[in-house]
Amino acid sequence: GAVVSQHPSRVICKSGTSVKIECRSLDFQATTMFWYRQFPKQSLMLMATSNEGSKATYEQGVEKDKFLINHASLTLSTLTVTSAHPEDSSFYICSARDRAGSADSPLHFGNGTRLTVT
């Protein structure tokens, strides 16, 4: 089946530093990847849509200069949390849709990154 690999699974960083999270589709190509964050007992909140070869589209209220997204290839998207603060601590999850499918195809999710900012 379609596998999405997300790294790191956990990261602890100090306030003010930047953290990069990688999302790779291992056995399929994805022109579109989605980045979510999830707080305990809450739904996944879409942060941005990452499109290969073009700028990401951010949801309302998400700071694009703080959450930098790069979709360098059909199998890799990265999310960089810049100048992280404790309130950025959360569970970040990426997902990808197989370019061979349609817009109705299911999303394949990575296993998430638990970010803790001290």
Next chain:
Amino acid sequence: SQKIEQNSEALNIQEGKTATLTCNYTNYSPAYLQWYRQDPGRGPVFLLLIRENEKEKRKERLKVTFDTTLKQSLFHITASQPADSATYLCALKTDSWGKLQFGAGTQVVVTP
């Protein structure tokens, strides 16, 4: 955007019984609705998709219904097993690009 409501209280059920979860939405009926399973500390895994013109969809012990009049989808796990214990999320298509909006999920706990 839609307001999606899933029962926030955990559903505790005995092994072998049928678990029924509810997903209600408030605005327009989406072209389709999807159900995912999420285990603690993991990403969601796709289970089923049901389109607006479909009343019911089945996959093994899972059954999903979609009532656009009630603006509701029901998710059933028949002959439940402890391995079915997880959080189940419903997700609605929100645009032509297939962007999804998720509910907060309902935790299911199946006890032997």
